[in-house]
Amino acid sequence: MSKFSFKVEKKLDTEIPGALGRVGVISTPHGDIETPAFIVVGTKATVKALTPEQLIETGVQSVLANTYHLFLEPGCDTVKEAGGLNTFMHWEGPSWTDSGGYQVFSLGEAFGKGLSKFAKDKEPEVEVDTRPNIYNKELAQSHGRLCIIDEEGVTFTSHVDGSMHRFTPERSIEIQHALGADIIFAFDECTSPTADRAYQREALDRTHRWAKRSIMAHKQNYEALKKQWLFGIVQGGLEKDFREESAHVLSKMDFDGYGIGGCFNKEGLEESLKIVNTVLPEEKPRHLLGIGEPADIFIGIENGIDTFDCVTPTRIARTGMVYTRTGTINLRNAQYRHDFSPIDAGVPSYTSKNYTRAYLAHLFRSNEILGATLASIHNLYFIVNLVKNIRQSILDDTFLQFKDEFLRTYYQRK
RNA sequence: GCGUCGGUGGCAGAGUGGUCAAUUGCAUCAGACUGUAAAUCUGACGGACUUCGUCCUACGCAGGUUCAAAUCCUGCCCGGCGCA
Numbered sequence A: 001m002s003k004f005s006f007k008v009e010k011k012l013d014t015e016i017p018g019a020l021g022r023v024g025v026i027s028t029p030h031g032d033i034e035t036p037a038f039i040v041v042g043t044k045a046t047v048k049a050l051t052p053e054q055l056i057e058t059g060v061q062s063v064l065a066n067t068y069h070l071f072l073e074p075g076c077d078t079v080k081e082a083g084g085l086n087t088f089m090h091w092e093g094p095s096w097t098d099s100g101g102y103q104v105f106s107l108g109e110a111f112g113k114g115l116s117k118f119a120k121d122k123e124p125e126v127e128v129d130t131r132p133n134i135y136n137k138e139l140a141q142s143h144g145r146l147c148i149i150d151e152e153g154v155t156f157t158s159h160v161d162g163s164m165h166r167f168t169p170e171r172s173i174e175i176q177h178a179l180g181a182d183i184i185f186a187f188d189e190c191t192s193p194t195a196d197r198a199y200q201r202e203a204l205d206r207t208h209r210w211a212k213r214s215i216m217a218h219k220q221n222y223e224a225l226k227k228q229w230l231f232g233i234v235q236g237g238l239e240k241d242f243r244e245e246s247a248h249v250l251s252k253m254d255f256d257g258y259g260i261g262g263c264f265n266k267e268g269l270e271e272s273l274k275i276v277n278t279v280l281p282e283e284k285p286r287h288l289l290g291i292g293e294p295a296d297i298f299i300g301i302e303n304g305i306d307t308f309d310c311v312t313p314t315r316i317a318r319t320g321m322v323y324t325r326t327g328t329i330n331l332r333n334a335q336y337r338h339d340f341s342p343i344d345a346g347v348p349s350y351t352s353k354n355y356t357r358a359y360l361a362h363l364f365r366s367n368e369i370l371g372a373t374l375a376s377i378h379n380l381y382f383i384v385n386l387v388k389n390i391r392q393s394i395l396d397d398t399f400l401q402f403k404d405e406f407l408r409t410y411y412q413r414k
Numbered sequence B: 001g002c003g004u005c006g007g008u009g010g011c012a013g014a015g016u017g018g019u020c021a022a023u024u025g026c027a028u029c030a031g032a033c034u035g036u037a038a039a040u041c042u043g044a045c046g047g048a049c050u051u052c053g054u055c056c057u058a059c060g061c062a063g064g065u066u067c068a069a070a071u072c073c074u075g076c077c078c079g080g081c082g083c084a
Helices: A052-058 A067-072 A076-082 A085-089 A101-109 A137-142 A169-179 A197-219 A222-227 A240-251 A266-279 A294-302 A312-317 A350-354 A357-365 A369-395 A399-410
Strands: A005-011 A022-028 A031-035 A037-041 A063-066 A095-098 A147-149 A154-157 A164-167 A183-185 A229-234 A257-260 A286-288 A307-310 A321-324 A327-330
Touching: A005 A369, A022 A369, A031 A037, A031 A369, A037 A312, A037 A369, A052 A350, A052 A369, A063 A067, A063 A085, A067 A076, A067 A095, A067 A164, A067 A169, A076 A085, A076 A169, A085 A095, A101 A147, A101 A154, A164 A169, A169 A183, A169 A197, A197 A222, A197 A229, A197 A240, A229 A240, A240 A266, A266 A294, A294 A369, A294 A399, A312 A321, A312 A369, A321 A369, A350 A369, A357 A369, A369 A399
Parallel strands: A037 A063, A037 A307, A063 A095, A095 A183, A183 A229, A229 A257, A257 A286, A286 A307
Antiparallel strands: A005 A022, A022 A031, A147 A154, A154 A164, A321 A327
16 A cells, blocks of 8 residues: 555653654655654755765755746656656655745745744834735736735746746645655645734635645545645744644644644744644654754754754855854855865764865855855755754653753854 | 057946046955745945044046046156057
8 A cells, every 4th residue: 555654663752751752754655764854955856056866975865846946947747757756856765845835925925025934033124915816917016026815826926937827725736746756735825924913814724725625636636645645734823822723723634744834933933833743643744844953953853843844054055154063154254265174073074074164165265066065965964964863862862961962062152 | 759549446347527435247354044036145345433424545646727636737657559
């Protein structure tokens, strides 16, 4: 039957009473993911600057691509024709696709406004969305956004060529069936941290309706049903009672696992995850969408998250910023021009073992593409192995000690 | 030698009497980045003082005209090109 399964091997509460963390294994037709795990983002069926072989060397187990981006380029038919996402991109391990729900935010409310899914102390001035129920490019653009939302779905103006496209839950699932990743997500609305409670209420209810429709669409495709797992996405934004409600509502739906999406604020992340993961069924995997700072990863794992994805390691790598045990450093800074030490002698990534800071500084200053590759290799190694070490610490009953030591060292300078 | 065009901030290159401490790009120095509009974006970038600002020094050098000069005039120095 299904090659899918999720097994919890050990729980963190043997060390910390009441903790929600666990060690497990997600099995997919393309292999296993030992959880907790960091899933690398490969939006357009490529982890920027890296080959799959290089990915594997960093220890990455699984890749997450994006429905919206692949729909635009090269088109889901092309990916399907190639034999699916895995074959197309020559990735043999487990794969995921995000539904396009995040683009409702990044191309909508956040478009051009410097908003992130983490609430900032001082948000940029943003007028609250008026959500015109009209499919109209000019109207969307006059609101400074590339998509508009209505009950049925979302109309996007392509950031690539300005053409218009319609995403509904059914369409997103259909595209994800064509792309063929192992794990796919329901189409949701990722709301902005600037959204007020009233809007959040409305958006949450709509996301729940879309969740139901996503399941229906998935169940109607018997082939896909055998080959792909569908995860629902918990929303609710900064409203903790909505988060709890969302977890309850989605738990009653027949999803194979859950994503936790939307915006958070730093202080509230821990409590939100605790609330949500107390409600979500224990026997199903939980993925925290788009979060991946070291401190957040510890919080996530301790509070019951099994998998993460995040663009940060690869994105910051491309501009010369790399992780060290004592925090990030920007290799473009003048101080590294003649620094012939490794990025971090205690982090044995391929890059750190074989190259100096000065060499990487040179690559970035002269705009050589190898800089992006080497820094990405290092950052992925750092994050992936951080998560692996956390996993091991849970198995060894040394999570708390490992966490305290790591975070104290990592944030000491700040 | 004569003629001609030109010499602008680290570099390239705008500006051609006041709105010029001087557009822009690069370089430089920093910063940001959390389901990737992202090999991207933002800021600083002559000096001093406490930001607005004020003052000083600056558009080859030296003078001059003018209320006012990177911009006009004279001489000199340097470079390209043309003619001898």
